[in-house]
Amino acid sequence: MASSIGDPSKVKYRIQSTTSGTKKFKKTKEGASVEDKKDETKDDEGSITDDIRNADFYHGLIPKTDAEALLKKEGDFVLRKTEHNTGVIVLCISVRVDAEKVKHFVINTDAAKNYFIDVAHKETTVSNLINFYKTTKNPLSAASGAKLRKAVERPPWAINHDAIFIMKKLGQGAFGEVYLAEYVSEKGREKVAVKTMKGEASRDARNKFLKEARMMRKYDHKNVVRILGVAVHEHPLMIAMECCEGGAMSSYLKKNGKTMPMKEKNRFVAEAAEGLSYLEKQQCIHRDIAARNCLLSGKNNTVKISDFGMSDDKAILHDDTLEKVPVKWLAPETLQDRIYSLKSDVWAFGVLVWEIYSNGAEPYPGLSRLQTRAKIVLTDYRMKMPDDTPAEITKIVTQSWDKVPDKRPAISAVLPDLKKLADK
Structure with a gap:
């Protein structure tokens, strides 16, 4: 892992994550016992020393889910940060105990700044503490029987x-x-x-x-x-x-939509469908398909599906909150019953296609979120596609907006026709 690479002279500024500074980037103290941290949750300068920060088995603030996925065999372990109580970040060792269980042990410090898991044994550094348990084969606690055998290095996706x-x-x-x-x-x-x-x-x-x-x-x-x-x-x-330097498709459409050749719009639809067809095969429910979440990359403005902040890989997802969800892209079953599925993504794809041929206009023009919901759910209202939309596209969008989710076509099923149209 790199520790001092890059050329700061060539950039406007750099986020300083290893020094104290503005409140915005100030760090959080860890490695101390919970009792010592009442007023120190904003300063962890003394605990993460270079020998730990640069250690291959130190994984930083990764969640328990990611840590456990890395631990394949009994005795595999990683060192990481975790939130022990609200606002209290601590160091912890995650170790696989057996095929079914992973245990997580908080590293505490005493007043003399000695590190320990069990008060029966303390060391002056975290590295020494880990080495003690690894070389002696002593369990981290008698109750767990957890022993440190092999440190798991940071995966390639963990960067400095x-x-x-x-x-x-x-x-x-x-x-x-x-x-x-x-x-x-x-x-x-x-x-x-x-x-x-x-x-x-x-x-x-x-x-x-x-x-x-x-x-x-x-x-x-x-x-x-x-x-x-x-x-x-x-x-x-x-x-x-x-980096997708073309920016969001929504912005591009608003700026260039009226002068865009129909062939380019058809290509946008086909490329978005290719990305979504791939995600469909991966069982990914995106939940936020829209022109604003399609980015344009390279000289030809290749369409890239982005923003997976709401995504999930469950077959069907129930979410009771609609506060921050963009209502105008939601299917009827989502608006009524808060149900998301691959078929609700198909509905949203239809709205995305409408955006493309409407030059980036907001769906359901002139209607509020509440009015849109009422018209879709109570009157079965559907938007009219712009007059110059190819007939093949209008047919696919109409199918995508079927009230019955199972009657909507899979995106992979309509992809061949969309690619054929884009290649004309």
């Missing part, structure tokens, strides 16, 4: 903060700011988009942020935004993704 150099702010995301940055790796330098997580975010928000990264790591397709890595050692947490 100092490999990322911020260039400029692009906008605001659901969890924090989004930046254009330069990522420096063994392969060289490349421009990336970086999503950040606010340091003061709750555990729930942090887990959702890292779940998005976990979902993205599964996917590899030319029409899906590619993730390059996740930086979780310091605050702010970062997700580095391929």
